[in-house]
Amino acid sequence: MKYAFSKLAKASLVPSAVNQLTADFAEDFREGTDINLGVGYVNDSTIPADAIGEAFSEIVSNQHQYRNALNYGGADGSPNLRRAIMNYYIRCNIGGLSEKNFEGRKILIGANGATSILDALSDIFEPGVVITADPYYYIYTETLERKGYKIVAIPEDDEGLKVDLLSKTLEQLSPDTIRFFYIVTVNNPSTVILSNQRRKAIVKIAQRISQKIGRIIPVVFDKAYEDIIHKTGIEKPVSGLKFGKPDGVFEIGTLSKIFAPALRIGYIICSDNDFAKVLTQRTSDIGFSSPLINQEIAGWLLDHYIHQQREKVNRGYQKKAQFIQQLFTKHLGKYLKCYSGGDAAFYFYLTFNDIRTDKESRFFNFLTRTTGDPNIDGLTEKLPRLIYIPGTICSKTSDSKYQLRLSYGFEEPQVFERAVKLMAEACVYAMSY
């Protein structure tokens, strides 16, 4: 006998490509031996545990300012946190936004990080086409596909999504089928930073088709990693909210990467219109609100601690990125065609010359010790294993078979050294047949 599963439930019976990939590996993962460079965890030492403790004590002892912090919260989010986010933008000139840019707009807090806001978008719009860059944020595109959306991914270059290709692709699509653009400003997996000129051009294109069909096709900018652009001296990002009509552009942010993923604080800045009403209702449906205590802690951290935190986090990631880049040059140089990363966030996206990286490849089999050859896999016990995200999971281009994403958020530099050496061995193995 079967359950009366919904379409979504039926689609969810099949684990996502990433879950499938990591399931086996996670089961018998050996701490200190195996290396997981697939997960997008932040570095534990960047999480300000003491400041979070201090914030908690301040909040529970100040009932006047922080009412009911351990009780239910309102679905549009804590007023303290919403104010703190706005003040952070204005004080630190984030995205070039001023107080005026917040007039007529709302900051809404998601029930459970930016992920819940992204998920809510997929319920708010009718399934249809979503435009994004290639490589794409595979976790969200999979959610969208399970909910019946079709992903149209436009290849990027070092300035982000190529707008000339976008225009050409749009000529072949029926505009009526397009629901929204999902644009990650520091792309995951490539960490390519979308240039300001491209942001403006993308909004212009979306607004042109909106005008044509008489319906808003919003551009959703996901700026999850903009607080951790750690290379200095590069173009300062301008918020997409500065371009085009206010009801056609949303900006999603998260405090996961700069403070702590476990706070689960994500937000959206959008027009104070029907969209904001619907999103607030979805937040209420999902879990009433994000936990109020976490929201108050996040607001306190933004008010008291963001400056030193940003400096510390970005200094740490920049140092690590430079160390790893030097490892690439030393050990992988001759095998690599190119790579992106090192300026922002904590991913490198590698393209190999002739070495395939997909799940069926010799390179992958070597690193996961699934070659079937005991000399490679290990005689009695498996030799050290390494997991990464194959390009085929996050891209549809022909290059994707030769690409992979490595995350350098979580693991320490010496583990990375081991990892890069293992990859060099895997390259030798991959080429030896």
Ligand SMILES: Cc1ncc(COP(=O)(O)O)c(C=O)c1O
């Ligand atoms: C592009 C992008 N957006 C959103 C998120 C999720 O953020 P949150 O932790 O706030 O749910 C991630 C997390 O890795 C991400 O890479």
